[in-house]
Amino acid sequence: MEKQFSTVLSVCPILQMTLLTFSLYRFTIKSDFQLLEELVVVSSNEKVLVCRLIDRPLRPTMPKGFYYETQILSWVFSYDGIHSPDCLAITAAGIAVALSEIPNKQTIAGVRIGLINGQFVINPTTEQMENSELDLMMAGTDSAILMIEGYCDFLTEEKLLEAVEAGQVAIREICKAIDVLVQNCGKKKMVDAINLPPPELYRHVEDISGDELLKALQIKEKIPRRKALSALEEKVVTILSEQGYVSKDSSSGVTESLDVIVEDEDEDEVIVDGEVDEGDVHIKPVSRKPPCQLFAEVDVKLVFKEVSSKYLRRRIVEGGKRSDGRSPWELRPINSQCGLLPRAHGSALFTRGETQSLAVVTLGGYQMAQRIDNLVDTEESKSFYLQYSFPPSCVGEVGRIGAPSRREIGHGMLAERALEPILPPEEDFPYTIRVESTITESNGSSSMASVCGGCLALQDAGVPIKFPVAGIAMGLVLDTQEFGGNGSPLILSDITGAEDASGDMDFKVAGNESGITAFQMDIKVVGITLPVMEQALLQARGGRQHILNEMSKSSPPPSKALSRHAPLIHIMKVKPNKVNLIIGSGGKTIKSIIEETGVDAIDTGDDGTVKITARDLSSLEKSKTIIANLTMVPKVGEIYRNCEIKSIAPYGAFVEIAPGREGLCHISELSSGWLSKAEDAFKVGDRIDVKLIEINDKGQLRLSSRALLPDADSESNSKQQSSGSTNEKVPQKDNLIKMTTRRTKRKKQSEPSGAENATTKSLEKSAAAPATSQGSETATK
Numbered sequence: 084m085e086k087q088f089s090t091v092l093s094v095c096p097i098l099q100m101t102l103l104t105f106s107l108y109r110f111t112i113k114s115d116f117q118l119l120e121e122l123v124v125v126s127s128n129e130k131v132l133v134c135r136l137i138d139r140p141l142r143p144t145m146p147k148g149f150y151y152e153t154q155i156l157s158w159v160f161s162y163d164g165i166h167s168p169d170c171l172a173i174t175a176a177g178i179a180v181a182l183s184e185i186p187n188k189q190t191i192a193g194v195r196i197g198l199i200n201g202q203f204v205i206n207p208t209t210e211q212m213e214n215s216e217l218d219l220m221m222a223g224t225d226s227a228i229l230m231i232e233g234y235c236d237f238l239t240e241e242k243l244l245e246a247v248e249a250g251q252v253a254i255r256e257i258c259k260a261i262d263v264l265v266q267n268c269g270k271k272k273m274v275d276a277i278n279l280p281p282p283e284l285y286r287h288v289e290d291i292s293g294d295e296l297l298k299a300l301q302i303k304e305k306i307p308r309r310k311a312l313s314a315l316e317e318k319v320v321t322i323l324s325e326q327g328y329v330s331k332d333s334s335s336g337v338t339e340s341l342d343v344i345v346e347d348e349d350e351d352e353v354i355v356d357g358e359v360d361e362g363d364v365h366i367k368p369v370s371r372k373p374p375c376q377l378f379a380e381v382d383v384k385l386v387f388k389e390v391s392s393k394y395l396r397r398r399i400v401e402g403g404k405r406s407d408g409r410s411p412w413e414l415r416p417i418n419s420q421c422g423l424l425p426r427a428h429g430s431a432l433f434t435r436g437e438t439q440s441l442a443v444v445t446l447g448g449y450q451m452a453q454r455i456d457n458l459v460d461t462e463e464s465k466s467f468y469l470q471y472s473f474p475p476s477c478v479g480e481v482g483r484i485g486a487p488s489r490r491e492i493g494h495g496m497l498a499e500r501a502l503e504p505i506l507p508p509e510e511d512f513p514y515t516i517r518v519e520s521t522i523t524e525s526n527g528s529s530s531m532a533s534v535c536g537g538c539l540a541l542q543d544a545g546v547p548i549k550f551p552v553a554g555i556a557m558g559l560v561l562d563t564q565e566f567g568g569n570g571s572p573l574i575l576s577d578i579t580g581a582e583d584a585s586g587d588m589d590f591k592v593a594g595n596e597s598g599i600t601a602f603q604m605d606i607k608v609v610g611i612t613l614p615v616m617e618q619a620l621l622q623a624r625g626g627r628q629h630i631l632n633e634m635s636k637s638s639p640p641p642s643k644a645l646s647r648h649a650p651l652i653h654i655m656k657v658k659p660n661k662v663n664l665i666i667g668s669g670g671k672t673i674k675s676i677i678e679e680t681g682v683d684a685i686d687t688g689d690d691g692t693v694k695i696t697a698r699d700l701s702s703l704e705k706s707k708t709i710i711a712n713l714t715m716v717p718k719v720g721e722i723y724r725n726c727e728i729k730s731i732a733p734y735g736a737f738v739e740i741a742p743g744r745e746g747l748c749h750i751s752e753l754s755s756g757w758l759s760k761a762e763d764a765f766k767v768g769d770r771i772d773v774k775l776i777e778i779n780d781k782g783q784l785r786l787s788s789r790a791l792l793p794d795a796d797s798e799s800n801s802k803q804q805s806s807g808s809t810n811e812k813v814p815q816k817d818n819l820i821k822m823t824t825r826r827t828k829r830k831k832q833s834e835p836s837g838a839e840n841a842t843t844k845s846l847e848k849s850a851a852a853p854a855t856s857q858g859s860e861t862a863t864k
C-alpha cells in the first residue's frame with residue numbers, strides 16, 4: 084500500500100513548536116511534552132489531558148471524506164515558566180494544520196480565560212492563575228466555539244457566559260492572524276484528497292435498507308442489534324452488486340465501519356486493546372479506489388453508516404420527542420445508597436436510569452498523596468484525587484483491562500475538578516482523599532454520575548464538604564425541523580448514550596443550584612449561539628437542583644462521620660524552632676518515634692505544624708505525648724508528674740520532666756524532711772512528681788518535689804531543712820512511703836493497654852532512647 088508522507092514544521096510565534104506529519108489512513112493526535120532544560124518528564128495523565136484539549140476542537144474541522152492518516156505531534160522545546168503551554172498547544176496545532184496540505188474546514192485557536200479581581204484575563208500567566216476564580220479553556224474558529232472546559236469555585240451561569248464571550252473575541256483575533264500567516268506561507272490544500280461517496284448512492288442505500296434499518300436500530304440489545312445491522316449492510320452490498328452497481332474488486336473491505344456508529348451510541352468507546360495512545364479514533368482506516376461509475380463497496384458501507392446515523396438521530400427526537408418518552412427536561416429515576424461497603428471509609432452507590440457509579444472514598448495520611456509532575460510545578464503532590472474506571476462489563480462487553488484509557492483519564496479529571504471546590508481546607512481536614520468511581524453499568528453520563536456518587540461517598544466518609552454538588556450531562560439538537568419538530572433548539576437533560584452520540588452539542592455541568600464547579604462542552608455544529616447556550620445552562624441548573632434533591636433522599640443516608648477504620652490524623656503546632664528537635668539528626672528521632680509508637684507517619688512543616696497519622700488512638704496518643712514533651716517550653720509553676728530520676732548527685736537528683744529535658748531537684752527540694760544525701764531516699768529510675776520553680780539565666784531548670792507534697796508547708800520548712808534539723812526524719816519517711824504506694828497504685832491501674840496507659844509506657848521507653856537526649860536545652864551540664 085503506497086503511503087504518502089509529508090512534514091510541516093510550524094513555529095508558533097510565542098514559544099511553541101509543533102511538528103506535524105501526516106500519512107495515509109489515520110487521524111490521531113499525539114502530544115508529547117518534553118522540557119529539555121530541566122529534564123522533567125511530564126506525567127502521562129497530564130499529557131493525555133492536553134492531547135484531548137487539542138483533539139476535541141480539531142476533530143470537527145477535519146473534512147468528511149479525507150482519509151489520510153494524520154498525526155500531530157506537539158513538543159515543548161523551551162518553557163519560560165510563566166505561560167502555561169496547554170492553550171498554546173491548541174493554537175499551535177491549529178496553525179500547523181492551517182499551514183499544511185490538510186484541507187481543513189476552518190482554522191482553530193485556543194485560549195485560557197481567567198477571572199482575576201473581577202476582570203477576565205486572556206491567557207493569564209501561571210502566577211496570575213493562582214488568584215483566578217476561573218480556569219476556562221476554550222477553542223474555536225473565527226465564527227464558532229468548538230470546545231469549552233472550565234473549572235471554577237461556584238460561578239454563576241451568567242459569569243461563565245461572559246467569560247465565553249470574552250474568549251470568543253480573543254479566539255477570533257488569533258484566527259485572523261493565523262489566516263494572514265496562511266496567506267503568506269500556507270501550503271496548497273489537498274482538496275483533491277477529499278473523496279465523498281457519490282450522492283446518488285444515498286438514495287440507493289436508503290431505498291434498499293429503509294424499513295429494515297429502522298427495525299434493526301430498535302433492537303435494544305447491543306449484540307443482536309449489531310448483528311442485524313451487519314446482516315443488513317451485507318444485504319445492501321449484495322443487492323447493489325447484483326444490480327451491477329458495485330465494483331467487487333475494491334481492495335480490503337471495511338469490517339469496522341459498522342462498529343463505529345454502534346459503539347458511538349454507548350457514549351463511550353471502550354478501547355479494546357487497552358492502548359492509551361491510540362486516541363479516540365473516529366475516522367477509521369479505510370482504503371478506497373478513486374471514484375468510478377460503479378460504486379465502491381467501501382462507499383456503500385460508508386453511506387450505509389451515514390444513513391444509519393441519520394435514522395438514529397431521527398429516532399432520538401422524532402417529532403420533538405425523546406425516544407424513551409421523557410420530556411426534554413426530564414431526568415431518569417435516581418436512587419442513591421450510602422455506606423454499603425462496611426470496611427471502606429466511605430461508599431455510595433448512585434444510580435440514574437441505567438447508569439450507575441459505585442464511589443468509594445479512602446482517607447489517608449499525607450504520605451499517601453499522589454505526586455504529580457507537570458510543567459508548572461515540577462513536584463506537586465495532590466491530596467485529593469479521583470479515579471474513574473469504565474470497565475467493559477458496564478456496557479455488556481468483554482475486554483481487557485489495562486491502563487486507564489484517555490477517555491477514563493479525561494472523565495476522571497472532570498469529576499475530580501467538579502468536586503475539588505467543595506472540599507474543606509487542608510488545615511481543617513488534613514487527610515489525603517481518594518475517590519474511586521467504578522461504573523458498574525452505563526447508558527450515558529457516567530462521569531456526572533461519578534460526581535454525584537463521589538459527593539455522597541465523601542459525606543459518607545465524614546469529609547466535611549462545604550456544599551453538596553451534582554453533575555448532569557446535557558444534549559442539544561439545534562435543528563429540530565429536520566425531525567418534525569417546531570424548529571427551535573431542543574435541549575435534552577440527562578442524556579443517554581445514544582443521545583450523546585447524535586446531538587449537535589453535549590455538555591456536562593457540575594455544581595449546585597446557585598453555582599458551577601466544572602463545565603465541559605463539545606460543539607459539533609456551527610450555529611450554536613450564546614443565547615442558546617444560556618438557555619441550555621439554565622435548564623441544566625434546574626436538573627442539578629432536582630438531582631441534589633434526590634441525592635438528599637439517599638437511603639441509607641451518608642454517615643457524615645469518620646469511619647472507625649479511617650486513619651487518625653492529629654495536627655499539632657510547635658514552635659518552628661523546635662521542629663528539628665522532633666526530626667533529630669538525619670531523621671533519627673522522628674524515625675524512632677514512629678517505630679516506637681507504631682504510628683503511620685509524622686510529617687513536619689517549617690511553620691511548626693506536626694501532622695501525625697495513626698491507625699489507632701493509642702499509638703496516636705503515644706506519639707502526641709512524646710512530641711509534646713520533646714518540644715515543650717517549660718514554664719515556672721508547671722507540675723510534671725511521674726518523672727524519672729535520671730541521675731543522682733550528692734546535692735540533688737536530676738529529673739527528666741520530658742524526654743531529653745532534665746532539671747535539678749536540689750536536695751532541699753526533694754522532700755519535706757531533711758536528707759543528708761539524696762541517695763538515702765531515692766535511686767536512679769524512681770519516679771516522682773515535680774514542680775518547676777525556676778529557670779535560671781542559663782536555661783537550667785530548678786525543680787521541686789517538696790512543693791507538691793501534701794504536708795510541705797512553705798518556706799520555713801525548707802529553711803529548717805537546709806539548716807540541718809534532724810527532727811523531721813520520721814515524718815519525711817512516712818511521706819515517702821505514702822508517695823511510693825500512691826505511685827505504684829497509679830502505675831498498676833495504668834498497666835492495661837489503652838491510650839493513656841500505653842502513653843506512660845512509651846514515654847519510659849522513649850526516655851531511654853538515645854535519640855531523645857539531643858534536647859539542646861537540658862538543664863544540667
Ligand SMILES: *[C@@H]1O[C@H](CO)[C@@H](O)[C@H](O)[C@H]1NC(C)=O
Pocket residue numbers: 303305349406407436437526579580581
Ligand atoms: C439507554 O437508555 C435508553 C432510554 O432508557 C434506551 O432506549 C436505550 O436502549 C438504552 N441503551 C442501551 C445500550 O441500553
Ligand SMILES: *[C@@H]1O[C@H](CO)[C@@H](O)[C@H](O)[C@H]1NC(C)=O
Pocket residue numbers: 236237550551595596597598
Ligand atoms: C450552593 O453553593 C453556594 C456557593 O456559591 C452556597 O452559598 C449555597 O449555600 C449552596 N447551596 C446549597 C443548598 O448548599
Ligand SMILES: *[C@@H]1O[C@H](CO)[C@@H](O)[C@H](O)[C@H]1NC(C)=O
Pocket residue numbers: 708711712715723724725726727740741742846
Ligand atoms: C511529659 O511526659 C510525662 C511523663 O513522663 C507526662 O506526665 C507529661 O504529661 C508529659 N508532658 C507533656 C507536656 O505532655
Ligand SMILES: *[C@@H]1O[C@H](CO)[C@@H](O)[C@H](O)[C@H]1NC(C)=O
Pocket residue numbers: 829832833834835836837838839840
Ligand atoms: C488507662 O488507665 C486509666 C487509669 O489510669 C483508665 O481510667 C483508662 O480507662 C485506661 N485507658 C484505656 C484506654 O483503657
